Structures are given as structure tokens and as C-alpha cells.
Amino acid sequence: MTNKIIYGDALQILSHLADNTVDLVLTDPPYFLDKMDDSWDEKKVSSKKYHHVVKSLPAGMKFDREQGKNFYKWYYKISKEILRVLKPGGFFFSFSSPRLYHRMVCAIDDAGFFIRDSFIWLYTQNQPKAMSLNHFIDRLNENEQTKINLKKQLSGWKTPQIKSCFEPIAMAQKEPEGTFLENFRKYKVGLLNTNVKIGQDMFPANVVSTETINEVVDKCFLISKPDKKEKGDFNIHKTVKPLSLCEHIIRLTTYSNEAVVLDPFCGSGTTLVAAKNLGRKFIGIDINKEYIEIAKLRTEKMNGSAAQYNASRAEKQLQLCEKTAAYKIPRKAKRQALINS
Ligand SMILES: C[S@@+](CC[C@H](N)C(=O)[O-])C[C@H]1O[C@@H](n2cnc3c(N)ncnc32)[C@H](O)[C@@H]1O
Numbered sequence: 001m002t003n004k005i006i007y008g009d010a011l012q013i014l015s016h017l018a019d020n021t022v023d024l025v026l027t028d029p030p031y032f033l034d035k036m037d038d039s040w041d042e043k044k045v046s047s048k049k050y051h052h053v054v055k056s057l058p059a060g061m062k063f064d065r066e067q068g069k070n071f072y073k074w075y076y077k078i079s080k081e082i083l084r085v086l087k088p089g090g091f092f093f094s095f096s097s098p099r100l101y102h103r104m105v106c107a108i109d110d111a112g113f114f115i116r117d118s119f120i121w122l123y124t125q126n127q128p129k130a131m132s133l134n135h136f137i138d139r140l141n142e143n144e145q146t147k148i149n150l151k152k153q154l155s156g157w158k159t160p161q162i163k164s165c166f167e168p169i170a171m172a173q174k175e176p177e178g179t180f181l182e183n184f185r186k187y188k189v190g191l192l193n194t195n196v197k198i199g200q201d202m203f204p205a206n207v208v209s210t211e212t213i214n215e216v217v218d219k220c221f222l223i224s225k226p227d228k229k230e231k232g233d234f235n236i237h238k239t240v241k242p243l244s245l246c247e248h249i250i251r252l253t254t255y256s257n258e259a260v261v262l263d264p265f266c267g268s269g270t271t272l273v274a275a276k277n278l279g280r281k282f283i284g285i286d287i288n289k290e291y292i293e294i295a296k297l298r299t300e301k302m303n304g305s306a307a308q309y310n311a312s313r314a315e316k317q318l319q320l321c322e323k324t325a326a327y328k329i330p331r332k333a334k335r336q337a338l339i340n341s
Helices: 010-014 042-046 065-085 101-110 134-138 144-153 180-187 215-221 243-253 270-277 289-301 306-324 331-340
Strands: 004-007 022-027 086-095 114-122 166-173 207-209 260-263 281-286
Touching: 004 289, 010 065, 010 281, 022 065, 022 243, 065 086, 065 101, 086 101, 086 114, 086 180, 086 243, 101 114, 101 166, 134 144, 207 215, 243 270, 260 270, 270 281, 270 289, 281 289
Parallel strands: 004 281, 022 086, 022 260, 114 207, 260 281
Antiparallel strands: 086 166, 114 166
């Protein structure tokens, strides 16, 4: 199934993958934020009709206490399958939302993974979702003066949705066989490649950013910024992840070109493009036919060899380092080090 993008329900397709064959699972599952009412149910969200993600929050914030629990039950089953198909020591990185992270990570933990860490993808650009209450005040059965007073009293006070400026990413690992060294020699997974640097030649951290924020943040956490063209102008997916973020995680965790990277909720295929860019094998799954076509187009467009690609990526990272601070290591040696990593 390698280098294939498969149309269908993740749980069902995963059951066809062989045990212990995947090196890394990197995915951004649907969060179902547009289904915050009582009608969240697994069958419905798994159906081909229901595949949209992260729309606007419903008016009145209908938080359903069952939503997180239902998400847990479903993601527990997904995580069990992921555990089965991963090689011993293989990593599972799963994006989440700050509000549902706890349920997601419990599902992964309970399915049998070791939770090794949580990453934070930090950004500053996001639309706050908090709402003013004026609209509801207008509908109160009160006289005009009371409404005016209430609006004045609540000026600036909004529904409890703070501006969201990070996305948590769970970093889990399937139990290695024997020691880390024994496991690595047998399966070529389970260790982290600390030659992969972030920011200004820094040791990889669990905070990453894909936009320039300020000197300190950029120096410690910046990985390269998204290229305007990387999504493809045909890409209508609403929640496309930055390519550099996926590449960063793949470079950190996979060792050889034989490594297989699986994304069971691949959407427009960012993980798959990243894997292909780096000369890794990939498997993508999505329940939406249109997204499958977009993912295919995006992966097919990437025809350059991995070596060529690595050289151009190294050049970009170098330019980034040079922009953020004075650069001391000789350019040629640095470029080679970046390509090698
Ligand atoms: C958050 S998006 C992934 C976006 C992707 N990372 C990208 O950069 O384009 C989640 C994806 O999961 C898909 N999906 C939802 N339910 C699914 C299911 N049961 N099986 C497989 N895919 C599903 C949706 O169609 C959507 O494209």
C-alpha cells in the first residue's frame, strides 16, 4: 500500500494494513468542533456525508459534555489500530485542539502508547471567536433603558473563548522491543535525530513556530515559514498544515528512505507531500473524495529528487538563519550539515 492515497473510512482502511510495518504516524484528525451539540455520534462523523471540520462555533456555545467522551471512544479505536500497524518504537504524532487535547491524549495513552511529550505549535495570527452579548441582550424582554445599561455594563465582556494561539501535538511512542539501541538496530525507529535544528541552530524543542514572532522566539523555535505556493491554488481544504512543520517531525523521527509515514486523515495531503519531499514512503487515507484528488495532485507535483529538494530546503533554512541573526559558521560547511541532517 505504500505511496498510495486511499479513499475511505480510516478505521476500516487501517484494518487492512499489516502489523509492525509503519515507521511514523503523523496526523491531524477531525476535531468535530462544528458538532458541539447532542448529535455527535461516531456513525455520523464516519459517514461520507460528514467530513467537514472546524467551521465556526455555533451561536450560544452549545458545549456538550459528551462530545469529548465520544471523541475519546472513537480515537481509542483509531489509536489501537495505529499501535498495531506501527513498528515497535515507532512514533505517533497527533495534532489536536487545546479544548479536546486531554481526551485525545488519554485515548492514545489508554490504547497502549507511551506518551513521550506534547509539542506546541505557536502562532500569533488567529481570529478570536469570542462573541459580544449585545445580540442576546437585544432579545431580552426588558425595556430599552435596561438593555442600554446592560450593554454598557458588559462592554468588552464576551463569551469564554480566548484567542487561540497554539495547537498541541501529542508525541506518543509504541513500546520499543528491548533497549532503544536494540530496537533501533532492528527496526530503524525509536530515536530522535537531534542533527535537525530549529531556530538559529538550536537543539530541537517541543515548541515550534512557523512565523517570525520576535528575536528570542525565532532564535529558539522557528522552523521555516510556509511558502505561499505550497498549498496549491487548487487546494480548497480549510485546515491545511504548514509543510515545514510536517517535514520537521518526519526528519526528527524517521531514519531511512525506506521509512513509511502514514496519515490516516490526510486531507489535502500535507504529511504525504512532506514525506515525499524527504524521500520517504507514504500512505494517506481520507473519507472525502475531493480531498483525495487534491492530495494526489499535490504529491504528483513533487517530482524533483529528494536530494535536490533537500538542497533547496537547506538553502532556505540558511537564509532564515542569516535573517534572524549574525551567522558565524562558514556557509558551505553549514549548508552541507543541513543537507546531511
Ligand atoms: C484536519 S483535516 C486534515 C488536514 C490535513 N492535515 C491537511 O494539511 O490538509 C482532517 C481530515 O480528516 C478527514 N476525515 C474525517 N473523518 C474521517 C474518517 N472517518 N476517515 C478518514 N478521514 C476522515 C476529513 O475529510 C479531513 O480532510
